[in-house]
Each structure stands twice: as structure tokens, then as C-alpha cells.
Amino acid sequence: MKDWARRAQGGSIPARGRSIRPVLPLEPPMSESSAIHVQGLIRTYGANTAIDGLDLSVAPGECLGLLGPNGAGKTTTIKILSTALKPTEGHVRVLGLDPVDQAAALRGKIGVVPQEIALYDAMTARENLDFFGGMYGLTGGALKERTAWALDVAGLADRAEEYVKHYSGGMKRRLNLVASLLHEPAVVFLDEPTVGVDPQSRNHLFEVIEREIKGKSTLVYTTHQLGEVERLCDRIAILDNGRLVSQGTLPELQAAARAASGGSGLELEPGVDLEKAAGVLREAGFRVRVADGAPSLEDVFLALTGKALRDEA
Amino acid sequence: MMGTVWTLALKDLRLFFRDRTVLLLTIFLPIALSTVFGTAMAGMMGGDSTPTRLQLLVEDLDRTENSAKLIAAFEERENLRVELAGDVEKTIRNGHGTAGVIIPEGWGADLAAGRMPNTRLCVDPSSYISRQVVAIHVAYATGSLVLDAMGDNVMGRTLDLLEFPETGRDRADEILDGTWADMDELMNQLEEIGALGEILNGGAEGDASDEGEDSVAGSTEVVDDAASDFDFMAAMPTLVGISVEEVVGEQQSAPxxxxxxxxxxxxxxxxxxxxxxxxxxxxxxxxxxxxxxxxxxxxxxxxxxxxxxxxxxxxxxxxxxxxxxxxxxxxxxxxxxxxxxxxxxxxxxxxxxxxxxxxxxxxxxxxxxxxxxxxxxxxxxxxxxxxxxxxxxxxxxxxxxxxxxxxxxxxxxxxxxxxxxxxxxxxxxxxxxxxxxxxxxxxxxxxxxxxxxxxxxxxxxxx
Incomplete structure (x- = not known):
């Protein structure tokens, strides 16, 4: 295992909780040894508050899904964590470093996959990778090796000499992803990395993330595609109006959703007669509603953030 | 059909007027540039606006009452801005002016004695427009003084410049010695045979001398190429004793x-x-x-x-x-x-x-x-x-x-x-x-x- 991967795995990944308990409000597992540690984070733009007292913690090697409606503060959070934006207030540490005062040191250890295709259209894939690798201090054989790795992982080795402007949207997205991984970052921020790609390219991106990053680096993943979070993330944090609404594993959030709807869920062992169990509960005085399966993440998301439209200015 | 066209046109007009950049370039840029050009050109071309006053350097080496009168005549020209200079040639050579007059010592005495005084007009040939315009104003101003003092001499120089044929020179001198009415008569006679028109128009296509031989003293007998290229406006300074000197450019391999x-x-x-x-x-x-x-x-x-x-x-x-x-x-x-x-x-x-x-x-x-x-x-x-x-x-x-x-x-x-x-x-x-x-x-x-x-x-x- 490479050093950077060992470094990223310095902490244990928390076990996925199985108990059903309300998670509103949920205290994050705060620790200074976390890969990411945020406490009381506030960011304002004039009179507008984009982040309003956010507490968040991500363990080394963990993949955190950051969900929220438009304008919830996801991108602002990622910008602050990745040194692209200064916080107004609050305590922030990434890999133990202050993103403001130790930005230069931190930048070499993190990777950001932006929403935009942040590549040079009039350069080939190889030229782009060589350039961005060079910006992170890679030279000579190391740069050549990492560029070859990136092209291979992105499935672009045979089209490495083509201008990016001739690539399909999916190819650009794949290149956009690997360009941020050249320097083997310990923490990777993925800001809606699959926008506008076809299912095949999305699947390829997932495979790359699962095979090449997950477990080796700490991941923070924002998206509106809830299925992506279900597939990739160990834990999910839901933001709304700049605040943390809930966080936990998917089962924890499902329980929270049930709690939010005013009831409690009951998971039955396989083979138990559902109607019989429901009858027993009714006789005992409970109001019983039988639902087929657990609420989906989308149900959870809507239950926690509401159904009102969030139109960004 | 027309309804669809109109709907599409309205849509495009709406988009056009919402695009500030396009609006700026389409409406305001022409206005801004027209204002700049208009302001610059209006002064040069006349009109109601304040005229552009072209810089005229003047170095007075004569320092007499007559030279002072000449400078005053320059200052009266509303298109000239007179600046007294210590060394006109040096000033022009350094690019601080494009035209300047040097009034040599003895200028006033020559004028008083009835001799054509030599006025030096130093110019920078790279500034063609300025040079031409300034030269004309300087000629007018100088001419106003010189013509009063020695009109005959000026007319004689005109005949020289025109390379007026010797055959008609005596007669012309007589006329010049006479009244302006006689001069008008000569001019009319010349005009009748077409020679003057040819001269003013920059040259005759045919041989004007055939017609001219039997006319008034054969005055158009020899209208050669040089005369046919005669440019009154360009020659004006010379007529009133101004010698134009290009003082910049001689140091260049390709002036x-x-x-x-x-x-x-x-x-x-x-x-x-x-x-x-x-x-x-x-x-x-x-x-x-x-x-x-x-x-x-x-x-x-x-x-x-x-x-x-x-x-x-x-x-x-x-x-x-x-x-x-x-x-x-x-x-x-x-x-x-x-x-x-x-x-x-x-x-x-x-x-x-x-x-x-x-x-x-x-x-x-x-x-x-x-x-x-x-x-x-x-x-x-x-x-x-x-x-x-x-x-x-x-x-x-x-x-x-x-x-x-x-x-x-x-x-x-x-x-x-x-x-x-x-x-x-x-x-x-x-x-x-x-x-x-x-x-x-x-x-x-x-x-x-x-x-x-x-x-x-x-x-x-x-x-």
C-alpha cells in the first residue's frame, strides 16, 4: 500500500449503525484526529448567510455524501474546506491543517474535482494531465507514470493525443476526475462530478472512484443524484439553508425520516408473518401502517428538507 | 407566415435590447467615436465650433518693427497659435513642433527697401496636413504685409514661377505696372484663349502654344510641364518670399x-x-x-x-x-x-x-x-x-x-x-x-x- 493511502487510513472507519434511532439533531462524531473537522462554521456574503453554524466531521478514509437542495451551502462548504474560500467564523481543520493559515501546505494534500469541466479544450488529454501534474510538483518519470495511470484509469489511453474539445461529455468528465488525482491526494472533494453524463460514463466514474480512491483517500461527495450517494458513501450529511439538518448512515437517516413523520419503524426478521405481527401490535393499542420496505433516500431527503422549491437566485 | 416572422423578430429584438454589450457597441460606441472625431475635425474644417489653432513656432532674428508686424499678422490668424521659440529648427527636429518661421536679420530692412524679404518656414515633412495648413496661413499673413509694401515685386515673381514666356513678358510687365483693371483685361484675354484655364487646371492636354502664338503677345507660347503642374496653393508661400525648408528627415537613410x-x-x-x-x-x-x-x-x-x-x-x-x-x-x-x-x-x-x-x-x-x-x-x-x-x-x-x-x-x-x-x-x-x-x-x-x-x-x- 502506498504511503498516501496509509496516511489516509490513519483512522478507523466507523461501523455502520444498525440501531433505529432518531437522528434529529445528530451530534457529529467530532474529533481533532478526523480527516476533516468543522465546528461552528459560518460564511456570509454581505447580508446573506450561506453557512450558518455548521458542525461536521469526517474520519480518515471515510466517504461522506453531502446532500442538500440548491443553495443549501454544499459548494460553499467544499470551497472552504479546499482553501478556495475563507470562512467568516468557525474552526476548520483538514488533515490537521488550517485551510486559511496553512493553505499552501494543505493544497498539496487535497484534490478537488469541480462541477465545471476545468480543462483546457485546446490541449490534448496528455497535455492537460502533464500540465496539472506539473502544477502539483510532479516532474520527470513520476509525472509520466502518473499521467499514464490517469489516462488508463479514465479509459483515454488510446485517445490521449486528441484535443479535449473533440471529446464527448463523458470523456471530459472522466479526464476532469483523474486530473485531480494525479498527486495522490489524501482528501478528495468531488463536487457533483457526474453532471450531464450518460449512464455508462457515470458507471465508469463510480468504478474509478470505488477502485482508485475510496478507502485510500477521504472523500467528500456532493450531488443531487441520491442514488450515487447510496452507492458510494459511508455516511451522509444533509444540509439545508446553510445548516446541518441530519447526518448518519443511510439506515440512521431512514429512521430519522420515520421519526420526522411522527412514527417509529420496526424491522422484522425474515420469515415473520407481517399481518400477524401487525395484528398483535394493533391489539396492544399501536396505530400500525404497513409499508413495503424502508423509505428511500429520496423519501428521507424530502422528509428532512421539505418539498418547497428552492430556487437559487 | 408574416405573423411568425414578426414573432421571431420581436424575440430577437427583445434579446438584442437586453444584451448590454451589444447595445453598447451598436448605439454608444458610434456616438462616442463620432464625438471624438467630430470634436477633432470640426475645429479643422471650420463651422461653428472653436477652430483648431495649429502651433506655429516663430524665431525672430530681425527684431524690428516690421518683424513685429509680421508676428502680429501671424497672431491675427485664428487658426494659428504662435509660440516664440529660441531655436525653431532644433525644436522641430526634436518633435516639439511641425512648423516654424524664422525671420532672418534684415527682414524688416528688405521690406522697407522694397526688396522681397526672405522668410524661412521650417517644417517637419512627416506631418503633411499640418505643414500644408500652416504654410497657407503663414503665406496669407506674410502676404498681407508684403503685398501692401511691394505688390509689383510679387506679381513679377508670379510670372517667374509660371515661367511666363519671354515673348509676352514685356507686355505683362507693362500691364503689371499699370492698373489692376489692365491686369483683369489680360486675364480675360488669356482666359479667352483657354491658356489660363489650362494652367489652373494643372496642364494642357494638347499644345496650347499653337493657339496662343497669335494671341496677346503670345503669352502662352511655352507652357511647359513644370508650369502645367503649377499648384497655386503650394506656390503661395514662394510668391511672398517664403522659402520652405524640411528640417527633419535628412538624417534618415530613407526620408x-x-x-x-x-x-x-x-x-x-x-x-x-x-x-x-x-x-x-x-x-x-x-x-x-x-x-x-x-x-x-x-x-x-x-x-x-x-x-x-x-x-x-x-x-x-x-x-x-x-x-x-x-x-x-x-x-x-x-x-x-x-x-x-x-x-x-x-x-x-x-x-x-x-x-x-x-x-x-x-x-x-x-x-x-x-x-x-x-x-x-x-x-x-x-x-x-x-x-x-x-x-x-x-x-x-x-x-x-x-x-x-x-x-x-x-x-x-x-x-x-x-x-x-x-x-x-x-x-x-x-x-x-x-x-x-x-x-x-x-x-x-x-x-x-x-x-x-x-x-x-x-x-x-x-x-
Whole structure:
């Protein structure tokens, strides 16, 4: 295992909780040894508050899904964590470093996959990778090796000499992803990395993330595609109006959703007669509603953030 | 069908009027440029506006009552702005004036004695318009004095200039000695045989002498090529004793390249601005495209990004200027090797100042569209005000003063100094150096560079 991967795995990944308990409000597992540690984070733009007292913690090697409606503060959070934006207030540490005062040191250890295709259209894939690798201090054989790795992982080795402007949207997205991984970052921020790609390219991106990053680096993943979070993330944090609404594993959030709807869920062992169990509960005085399966993440998301439209200015 | 057409047209009109950039370029740019041109030209062409007063240097070596009268006559011309100078030739050679009169010692005495006094008009041949206009005004002013004092002499010189045939000279002299009525009669007679018309129109197609031989004293017997090219307006100064001297350009290997030098300097300044603005726009393009964010997050890249743009734009600018001047040297004899060091230094400093201007706009404005529209207006106005389109000396004084706030004017002065006046970086002999122009250009560059840095820090990096 490479050093950077060992470094990223310095902490244990928390076990996925199985108990059903309300998670509103949920205290994050705060620790200074976390890969990411945020406490009381506030960011304002004039009179507008984009982040309003956010507490968040991500363990080394963990993949955190950051969900929220438009304008919830996801991108602002990622910008602050990745040194692209200064916080107004609050305590922030990434890999133990202050993103403001130790930005230069931190930048070499993190990777950001932006929403935009942040590549040079009039350069080939190889030229782009060589350039961005060079910006992170890679030279000579190391740069050549990492560029070859990136092209291979992105499935672009045979089209490495083509201008990016001739690539399909999916190819650009794949290149956009690997360009941020050249320097083997310990923490990777993925800001809606699959926008506008076809299912095949999305699947390829997932495979790359699962095979090449997950477990080796700490991941923070924002998206509106809830299925992506279900597939990739160990834990999910839901933001709304700049605040943390809930966080936990998917089962924890499902329980929270049930709690939010005013009831409690009951998971039955396989083979138990559902109607019989429901009858027993009714006789005992409970109001019983039988639902087929657990609420989906989308149900959870809507239950926690509401159904009102969030139109960004 | 028409309903659909109208619906589509309305849609496009709505989009058109909502696009401020297009609106600016379509409506306000023509107004701005027309205002600039109108202001500059109205003064020159007459009309209700205040006339442009062209600078006329005057060096009075005679210092008599008559020379004072001549200077007063110059001052009465509303299109002349008289400036007394200690050394007209030196002043013109250094590019501080395009025309100047030297009134030699004895001028007043000659006039008093009935002799045609010689008035020296020193001009810079590279400023053709100014030279022509000033020469005419000087001739009028001088003529008003000289004609009063010695009209006969003037008429005699006119006949000489016309290479009036000897056959008719006696008769013409008699007439000139007579009254203006006699002169009119002669003129009428000449007109009848068509000779005068041919002379005034610049030459006869056929042989006018055949018809003229039997006419009044055969006066048009020999109207040769020189006479047929006679230009009364151009000859006017000579008629009243003014000798026109081109005092700049003789040091050039190709004096005829004055116009080309001016044109290439103007193009160098204006086109560099366009290319720099375009290159500076890549900064905004990178911000809009997201690559700038990616670069900003690379360790140690922050401050280097703007500097990287600076270096790139400077290299492109130097390449553009080098190719342009090399072409000018080969095809138009622009004397780029008269002082290559000074020229190179001028190019470097102009590129620096212009690059700083481009990055100032690129860091100040928010979008590529804004940059395109604002830079187009700024470049065109600066080019007009700074003298890249027409000589600043033919524009109103306030217009010339406004030019001093442009990179264009200082860069043009420096290029013109090296390529036309033969100046070096530092003074040599009677010639000034171009260090003043380069210092001002450099200072403008530093100021714009600092502002670009400030905008970059507040708008492009982490905050």
C-alpha cells in the first residue's frame, strides 16, 4: 500500500449503525484526529448567510455524501474546506491543517474535482494531465507514470493525443476526475462530478472512484443524484439553508425520516408473518401502517428538507 | 407566415435590447467615436465650433518693427497659435513642433527697401496636413504685409514661377505696372484663349502654344510641364518670399519613410492593445471555465498565475511588434536599425504598459463580454486621442492634452522619436532623448500593474 493511502487510513472507519434511532439533531462524531473537522462554521456574503453554524466531521478514509437542495451551502462548504474560500467564523481543520493559515501546505494534500469541466479544450488529454501534474510538483518519470495511470484509469489511453474539445461529455468528465488525482491526494472533494453524463460514463466514474480512491483517500461527495450517494458513501450529511439538518448512515437517516413523520419503524426478521405481527401490535393499542420496505433516500431527503422549491437566485 | 416572422423578430429584438454589450457597441460606441472625431475635425474644417489653432513656432532674428508686424499678422490668424521659440529648427527636429518661421536679420530692412524679404518656414515633412495648413496661413499673413509694401515685386515673381514666356513678358510687365483693371483685361484675354484655364487646371492636354502664338503677345507660347503642374496653393508661400525648408528627415537613410514610420508606430500601438486585451481575456475565460479555480488550488500557484499571464502576453506582444516592424523595414524602409537598442527598449516598455492595461481590465471587469465591449471603446478612443489615427497637432488643444493621459500618445512619441527624428534613449547633441516618454510609459505601466494586482487579489484569489 502506498504511503498516501496509509496516511489516509490513519483512522478507523466507523461501523455502520444498525440501531433505529432518531437522528434529529445528530451530534457529529467530532474529533481533532478526523480527516476533516468543522465546528461552528459560518460564511456570509454581505447580508446573506450561506453557512450558518455548521458542525461536521469526517474520519480518515471515510466517504461522506453531502446532500442538500440548491443553495443549501454544499459548494460553499467544499470551497472552504479546499482553501478556495475563507470562512467568516468557525474552526476548520483538514488533515490537521488550517485551510486559511496553512493553505499552501494543505493544497498539496487535497484534490478537488469541480462541477465545471476545468480543462483546457485546446490541449490534448496528455497535455492537460502533464500540465496539472506539473502544477502539483510532479516532474520527470513520476509525472509520466502518473499521467499514464490517469489516462488508463479514465479509459483515454488510446485517445490521449486528441484535443479535449473533440471529446464527448463523458470523456471530459472522466479526464476532469483523474486530473485531480494525479498527486495522490489524501482528501478528495468531488463536487457533483457526474453532471450531464450518460449512464455508462457515470458507471465508469463510480468504478474509478470505488477502485482508485475510496478507502485510500477521504472523500467528500456532493450531488443531487441520491442514488450515487447510496452507492458510494459511508455516511451522509444533509444540509439545508446553510445548516446541518441530519447526518448518519443511510439506515440512521431512514429512521430519522420515520421519526420526522411522527412514527417509529420496526424491522422484522425474515420469515415473520407481517399481518400477524401487525395484528398483535394493533391489539396492544399501536396505530400500525404497513409499508413495503424502508423509505428511500429520496423519501428521507424530502422528509428532512421539505418539498418547497428552492430556487437559487 | 408574416405573423411568425414578426414573432421571431420581436424575440430577437427583445434579446438584442437586453444584451448590454451589444447595445453598447451598436448605439454608444458610434456616438462616442463620432464625438471624438467630430470634436477633432470640426475645429479643422471650420463651422461653428472653436477652430483648431495649429502651433506655429516663430524665431525672430530681425527684431524690428516690421518683424513685429509680421508676428502680429501671424497672431491675427485664428487658426494659428504662435509660440516664440529660441531655436525653431532644433525644436522641430526634436518633435516639439511641425512648423516654424524664422525671420532672418534684415527682414524688416528688405521690406522697407522694397526688396522681397526672405522668410524661412521650417517644417517637419512627416506631418503633411499640418505643414500644408500652416504654410497657407503663414503665406496669407506674410502676404498681407508684403503685398501692401511691394505688390509689383510679387506679381513679377508670379510670372517667374509660371515661367511666363519671354515673348509676352514685356507686355505683362507693362500691364503689371499699370492698373489692376489692365491686369483683369489680360486675364480675360488669356482666359479667352483657354491658356489660363489650362494652367489652373494643372496642364494642357494638347499644345496650347499653337493657339496662343497669335494671341496677346503670345503669352502662352511655352507652357511647359513644370508650369502645367503649377499648384497655386503650394506656390503661395514662394510668391511672398517664403522659402520652405524640411528640417527633419535628412538624417534618415530613407526620408520618404516618414509616413510609413508613423503608420507602423500607430499600428504597433493600436494592434498591440487589441491583442493584449484578447490575451488578458483568457484570465476571465479561465475563471468562467473553472480552470482558474483548479490552478488556484495548486500549491504555490496563487501569485504565479497573474505573473504567468503577464509573461505570456508580453512574449506575444514582442513577437507581434517584431514581425510588424520587420515587415515595415523590408517593404517600407522603416529605419528600425537606426537605433535598435532604443527601439527595442521602446518596444519592451510599450509591451509592459499595454500588458498592464490589458490585465487591469481583465481583473477589473467580470465577464468576457464586458471586457470585449469596454476594451473596444477604450482602444478606439485612445487611438484617436493619442494620435494613432491623425496627428495630434491638428486637433484642438484640449484634445492634445487629453492625449497625454493615454499610452498611445507616449508610445507614439517614443516610436516617432526613434524612427523619424533619429533620437536615442539619451540626449545627444541637439537631439533630446526619448527617456522622458519611456519613463512616463513605464510609470503608467507600473500604476496599471499595481491596480491589476489589487483587483486580482480581491477578485481572483481566496477571500
Amino acid at each position: 520618404e519613410s516618414g509616413g510609413a514610420s508613423h503608420a507602423f508606430a500607430a499600428m504597433a500601438v493600436m494592434m498591440l492593445m487589441f491583442s493584449v486585451m484578447s490575451a488578458g481575456g483568457t484570465l476571465i475565460e479561465e475563471r468562467e471555465g473553472g480552470t482558474l479555480m483548479r490552478l488556484n488550488l495548486a500549491p504555490g500557484a496563487g501569485g504565479a498565475i497573474l505573473m504567468g499571464k503577464f509573461v505570456m502576453i508580453s512574449i506575444v506582444g514582442m513577437l507581434q511588434l517584431t514581425v510588424l516592424f520587420a515587415y515595415g523595414a523590408v517593404v517600407f524602409d522603416v529605419p528600425i536599425f537606426s537605433d535598435p537598442v532604443s527601439l527595442l527598449l521602446t518596444m519592451i516598455i510599450q509591451v509592459y504598459a499595454t500588458t498592464a492595461l490589458g490585465l487591469f481590465f481583465a481583473t477589473w471587469l467580470k465577464t468576457q463580454k464586458q471586457l470585449e465591449s469596454v476594451s473596444t471603446v477604450v482602444i478606439l478612443v485612445m487611438s484617436a486621442v493619442g494620435g494613432a489615427w491623425f496627428p495630434r497637432e491638428i486637433t484642438p488643444e484640449w484634445f492634445q492634452t487629453a492625449g497625454l493621459f493615454t499610452i498611445t500618445a507616449w508610445a507614439m512619441d517614443a516610436y516617432h522619436g526613434v524612427l523619424w527624428y533619429g533620437k536615442g534613449l539619451l540626449p545627444k547633441g541637439n537631439m533630446e532623448g526619448i527617456w522622458t516618454q519611456l519613463t512616463v510609459l513605464f510609470a503608467i505601466g507600473v500604476g496599471l500593474h499595481l491596480m491589476a494586482l489589487r483587483f486580482y487579489r480581491t477578485k481572483f484569489v481566496v477571500n
